[in-house]
Amino acid sequence: MALPPARPAPRVLSRETLDAIAAACARYPRAQSALLPALHAAQAQLGYLPEPALADVGDALGLPVTEVTAVATFYTMLFTEPVGRHIVRVCTNLTCHLCGAGPVLDRLRRGLGIRPGQTTADGRVTLEIAECLAACDEAPVLLVDTDRLARVTPEAADDLVRRLGADG
Amino acid sequence: MGDLILTKHLGPDRASIDAYLATGGYRAAAHALRELTPDRVVEMVEQGGLRGRGGAGFPTGRKWKLTPKREGETRYLVVNADEAEPGTFKDRTLIEGDPHAILEGSFITAYANGVHHAYIYLRGEFFLGYERLSRALGEAYARGYFGRNILGTGFDLELTIHRGAGAYICGEETALLESLEGKRAFPRQKPPYYPAVRGLYDRPTVLNNAETMAHIPHIIAMGPEAYKAAGPPILYSVSGHVVRPGVKELPIGTPLRAIVFEHAGGLRPGRTLKAVYPGGSSSAILLPEHIDTPADFDSLQKIGTMLGSSAIIVMDDTTCVPALVARAVEFYRDESCGKCTPCREGTVWLSQIFERILAGRGRMEDLDLLDDVARNMTGTCFCLLGESVPPTLRASLKYFRDEYVHHIKSGACDLAPAATPAGAAGGGRA
Numbered sequence: 001m002a003l004p005p006a007r008p009a010p011r012v013l014s015r016e017t018l019d020a021i022a023a024a025c026a027r028y029p030r031a032q033s034a035l036l037p038a039l040h041a042a043q044a045q046l047g048y049l050p051e052p053a054l055a056d057v058g059d060a061l062g063l064p065v066t067e068v069t070a071v072a073t074f075y076t077m078l079f080t081e082p083v084g085r086h087i088v089r090v091c092t093n094l095t096c097h098l099c100g101a102g103p104v105l106d107r108l109r110r111g112l113g114i115r116p117g118q119t120t121a122d123g124r125v126t127l128e129i130a131e132c133l134a135a136c137d138e139a140p141v142l143l144v145d146t147d148r149l150a151r152v153t154p155e156a157a158d159d160l161v162r163r164l165g166a167d168g
Numbered sequence: 169m170g171d172l173i174l175t176k177h178l179g180p181d182r183a184s185i186d187a188y189l190a191t192g193g194y195r196a197a198a199h200a201l202r203e204l205t206p207d208r209v210v211e212m213v214e215q216g217g218l219r220g221r222g223g224a225g226f227p228t229g230r231k232w233k234l235t236p237k238r239e240g241e242t243r244y245l246v247v248n249a250d251e252a253e254p255g256t257f258k259d260r261t262l263i264e265g266d267p268h269a270i271l272e273g274s275f276i277t278a279y280a281n282g283v284h285h286a287y288i289y290l291r292g293e294f295f296l297g298y299e300r301l302s303r304a305l306g307e308a309y310a311r312g313y314f315g316r317n318i319l320g321t322g323f324d325l326e327l328t329i330h331r332g333a334g335a336y337i338c339g340e341e342t343a344l345l346e347s348l349e350g351k352r353a354f355p356r357q358k359p360p361y362y363p364a365v366r367g368l369y370d371r372p373t374v375l376n377n378a379e380t381m382a383h384i385p386h387i388i389a390m391g392p393e394a395y396k397a398a399g400p401p402i403l404y405s406v407s408g409h410v411v412r413p414g415v416k417e418l419p420i421g422t423p424l425r426a427i428v429f430e431h432a433g434g435l436r437p438g439r440t441l442k443a444v445y446p447g448g449s450s451s452a453i454l455l456p457e458h459i460d461t462p463a464d465f466d467s468l469q470k471i472g473t474m475l476g477s478s479a480i481i482v483m484d485d486t487t488c489v490p491a492l493v494a495r496a497v498e499f500y501r502d503e504s505c506g507k508c509t510p511c512r513e514g515t516v517w518l519s520q521i522f523e524r525i526l527a528g529r530g531r532m533e534d535l536d537l538l539d540d541v542a543r544n545m546t547g548t549c550f551c552l553l554g555e556s557v558p559p560t561l562r563a564s565l566k567y568f569r570d571e572y573v574h575h576i577k578s579g580a581c582d583l584a585p586a587a588t589p590a591g592a593a594g595g596g597r598a
Contacts (some may be wrong), residue, residue: 027328029285029369035350036333040292061350074352076334077292089293094254094449094481095407097495131336131499132254133293136407136481137261137414146295 008059011052017045021060031061035071039078048079076128084119086164088112089130089143096132099139100153105129107154111161125164173386173401174379175417178265183300185307188268194313196385197275201321204388209280213384215392217400221258222248222339222377223448223476225465234364235372237282244368245278245286248344249301249378252291252336254449254499255479258403259378261415263290263297266382267304271327273381275313276388278325281374285326288378289344292332301329336503340551341375343505354507355551379403404463406432408482409439421464428459428482439484443567447476449496450556452563453483473559488583489568490575493561494522500557511554514545518557525572528579535572539565 010018024037038061042053049072051065058065072078090108092101105116112120112127119126135141138150144160152160177191188194200209214229235243247270251259262270270288278286290298305327308314316324335353337343342356345368360366367373379402387395399419404427407413411433418431424444428434435441441456446463452473454461461467465475483492501515518541521534542558542565549555565572575581 027326030349032350033330033348036331036347040331040333063350071350071352074335075292075332078333092495093499094445094492094495095413097492098408098481098483098487130293131503132252132256134251134257134260134291136255136257136405136479139407139413143293143295148296 010056010059012046012050013042013053013056013060014045017041018056018060021057025061032063032067034061035063035068036075039068039072043078047085048082050080054080082119082123084124084126086124086145087126087128087143088160088164089128089133090116091130091133091135091139091141093130093132095136096140101140103154104140104142104152104157107157108161111158112164172417173390173395173398174262174269174382174403175265175415178261180265182266182268183303183307185268185304185311185313188266188304192389193268193385194272194275194308196388197272197279197313198319200276200388201279201319201323206280206282209276209388212392213280213387216383216387216395217392218380218383218387218395219465220377221379221383221402221477222341223253223450225475228376228380228383231364231376232277232281232374234362235281235374236365237372242285242369242371243281243283244371244373245274245281245283246345246348246363246368246373246375247274247286247288247378247381248339248341248375249288249290249294249297250332250338250344251294251378251477252339253477253479254496255405255407255445255481256448256477257405257407258415258478260291260294260297261403261405262379262382263294264300267297267301268308269382269385270301270378271304271308271313273384274327275325276384277374277376277381278327279323283374284324286328287348287368288327288329289338289348290329290331291338292334298329298331305329335505336499337505337551337553340553343551344375345373352505354505355553357550402478404431405477405479406482407479409435409484409486410482411436421462421467423460423462424454424480425459427463427480432480432482435482435484439486441482442485442487443483443489445479445481445560447474448479449481449499450474450552450559451476452559453567454563455567472563486583488581489564489571490522490525491581493564494519494526496560497522497557500553504553508550508554510545510548511550511557514541514549514554515557517541518561525575526581528575530572530576530579532573532576534576535565535569 020041021038024034038057054068055065058068116129210232218228219225338347338353340355343353347353363373363375402420404416416431443453468475497518501519504511506512542561546558
């Protein structure tokens, strides 16, 4: 009987991340279904998904790195380039647009000195436009990392800029 | 108005299984499992008159009957909790505020359909929802409501929460299945890939919306007749220029006027109604003259729009319609998966025309061009994402042509941008 192919040593993913990927794999009849959970886990460890991480994920799931890359670049929450330590996602979709997201976004742009899609020079904050966050009863809304802020006023946006500037 | 059914117990602590059990939680599931045959459960759901709450409104019981039940063949349940239709927030409200209701509905649905492997596809941006739904599922597993030999009946059910990663297209059911299989979320060709017959891993798959799941325990607990007599109830997401935005649980067919002016508290002071989306950004907008229409599938269809996800977005007289429609177009342009040409190219062309008009560089022939592109996208897109663009665009050209003409001729907008957050005090009338 042939020996199974030797699995290459992981390049950047930690033991914990690889364990999380293995646990995800066990929930699906096909390993490829664990690709999004695996990419989430890898990004949680590294902040983004550099090429060696994509290669590690491919090795863990038995997928070519091209397939992993194709998926990683399709979804907006997965980053293949470095991003800030904090991610601010501003909804500007219909209800938020009607309820004042424009002035909020303007304050954030001015306060952070960047456009949506960019990261501050000190690597602290990435600013993004979000599509409808399904919290229109709280419009305008934004996400600061995993926290949702409701009924954001331009003044609250200024406060947020100050808070993010003071926070490592 | 009768007692609330779906939203009666919403709260921040409902991920606790003890809180859920204290209000009768999992009793319907236990009853179904111990005393009802799977066929009887399907029949009850059909008799209750429940229509899918994802947007298409297909009768849920009938959908389940379309899923072939061949001996020895694996079937799956996939719950679509990828709520992202602009204006819609009922699923998120349930996921955060009563997560066990979705789990219990999934449990009963799995039992009724002979399913032993279920997945909830949860929108990636729902961080709080993931935290609460995961906790709820963990506690439900610990008490034996999921896993092997549930309640000693020999029924096995594994349920997994699958987090998305940011793609509106995943709300489209076949794109969602591709994503769940670990691929780019490109929609599949229908036929042959109807999820009921060739769904997840090419197997028969019951695919239902998250709110739909939350209805199921109530149909079993109340009985289909009482459930039906209560409306049946649905959740309207009401937002925009109203005093009390929020999820409103009401009998289906409640007139738009009552929803906007009674349940959502009406408009801000001194404002008048300009337009309403009755079913999310994919539905054609309506005028104040339509406000007495019952908000149900058939009545809205009759006036050229749809109930869709029952997301009612209210716009008062401060709204610039071309700017609003431009934002909707931009959304579809960004979220187009790029698989088919009419959607990929059409949304880019429309965006460019809108950019020109809003920058004061519009031409009168742009109005015909907008309509022409919209007509050429109608019925030609691969999936409903592209088909969602023309309805409001064409309705806005019909109802608010003067506003477009004014933009083009004067090169300017007379309306100050809205700057008041939702929920500001008020009480204006239509």
